[in-house]
Structure formats: C-alpha cells, structure tokens
Amino acid sequence: MRFSPLTTRLRGLLLAAPVLLLTSCSKVSGLGLEEGVTSVNDQTVPLWQGAWIAGGVVGVITLILILWPAVFHRGKKDGPEFPKQTQYNIPVEVAYTVIPFIIVAVLFFYTVQKQNVITNTTGNYSHEISINAFQWSWQFEYPEAGPEAVVTGTTGQPPTLVVPIGESVRYTLNANDVVHAFYVPSFAFQMQALPGVTNYFQFTANKLGEYRGYCNILCGRSHTYMRFNVKVVTLAEYNAYLETLKGSPA
Numbered sequence: 001m002r003f004s005p006l007t008t009r010l011r012g013l014l015l016a017a018p019v020l021l022l023t024s025c026s027k028v029s030g031l032g033l034e035e036g037v038t039s040v041n042d043q044t045v046p047l048w049q050g051a052w053i054a055g056g057v058v059g060v061i062t063l064i065l066i067l068w069p070a071v072f073h074r075g076k077k078d079g080p081e082f083p084k085q086t087q088y089n090i091p092v093e094v095a096y097t098v099i100p101f102i103i104v105a106v107l108f109f110y111t112v113q114k115q116n117v118i119t120n121t122t123g124n125y126s127h128e129i130s131i132n133a134f135q136w137s138w139q140f141e142y143p144e145a146g147p148e149a150v151v152t153g154t155t156g157q158p159p160t161l162v163v164p165i166g167e168s169v170r171y172t173l174n175a176n177d178v179v180h181a182f183y184v185p186s187f188a189f190q191m192q193a194l195p196g197v198t199n200y201f202q203f204t205a206n207k208l209g210e211y212r213g214y215c216n217i218l219c220g221r222s223h224t225y226m227r228f229n230v231k232v233v234t235l236a237e238y239n240a241y242l243e244t245l246k247g248s249p250a
C-alpha cells in the first residue's frame, strides 16, 4: 500500500506528537507543584509528572485512534453504504479490558509506594511538633521546649508554624471538634485532622522561606479564615524561637 505525500506527512505528525510531549515534559517544571521545598515534594512531584506523561501518552494514542478512521476510512462516493460490520472481536475486547487495568495498576503501585514514604514515621526524627485543629484556627505545640511552648491562632491572627531547615520533624495531627485538614500547597501536602484520631507525618523542609497553609476541608462558618503560615528557618533561629516560647505561652 502506497501513501500519498499528505498521508505520509500526517503519519509523521501523529507519530511525532507523543515524542514531543515526552521531551517537553522532562523540561516542564513541577506542572503546578513546587520542587525541592520539602522531602514530600521529592516524592509527589515525580509522581505528578509521571501521571501527566502517562495521561498524555494515553490521550495521544486515543486521539490517533479517533483521527485515523475519520481521515483514512471516510465514506467513499462509490463505496458500499455501510462498511463491514464486526461484532465480538475477542482480541480487541480483551485488549481494551486489560490495558486500562494495567494503567490503573501502575498508577496505584506508584501512588502507594510514594504514600508509604510520606507517611512513614518509623524513621529517625530530630524534632516533634503537635498540630491541633479547631474551629477555626490552629494550635502548634513544641514539646521539646516544654509544656508551655504552645502557639494558638485566631481567625483574625493566623498562627505561624516555625520549622527548622534540613531537620526531620515528626508532626502529630489532631482535631478538637470536627474534621479539618492541614494543607500547605507549596509542600504538596495535605492530611486530614480527625477528632478522636491522631495522625502522624514526618518530613524535612529544604528551602528557607514563608509559606501559606490552609484548612481545606469545609469545617463551618469561618472555615475560610482558618489559615496559618509556615516559616522555614535555620536551626539556630529555630532554637532561638523555642527559647522565646519557654515559660511564656503565646
């Protein structure tokens, strides 16, 4: 079968699309997620990029399968009224059952693998911070500075969570009343705060700076004001901050 120049060009274009997509993805940043901010980002950004590449490949193949018959198998003027009708093509049906299953299984595998790393709190950690969510603000406790080292925010004055750079911190997350969620977009991290259940997570912050945090589960009238700041500081600044909290509850 010989292809006309137009057909050859079209074939080249269709084949080039996935290649172009793959090469551009490797250069694209975190596709909306920040990179390198914490040890969580190191897990979630590659997962996010991989999911987009997988989605792109599936999308391009699907587009080819739609365009191919539309371009090359159009109704012909002098052709039959209907093309040959085929039913129950077993290999095709097996393929379109097995392929999506494989796609889901691969995405599931990588998601569980990354999630296990993020929620693994059995490793060594240097600091501990307790986070308490309540209607409608946050309370941060620094047990290493004593029982009085507690910072409580209000809707009008969101509290600041101070975190040392390069140090592994284990966080304990609780809720006083209803379900809330601890969400820091820059850290690509969110975890639910549940009343009566203690959740744990652990990560290392790797970039100095101030980040915004939110409760991102609707928790009542003033949910939208349930914000906080995260400040990543040097270890010396962190220790100095703990000193200011000792014996003077804020």
Ligand SMILES: [Cu+2]
Binding pocket: 133, 134, 136, 179, 180, 181, 215, 216, 217, 218, 219, 223, 226
């Ligand atoms: Cu909330």
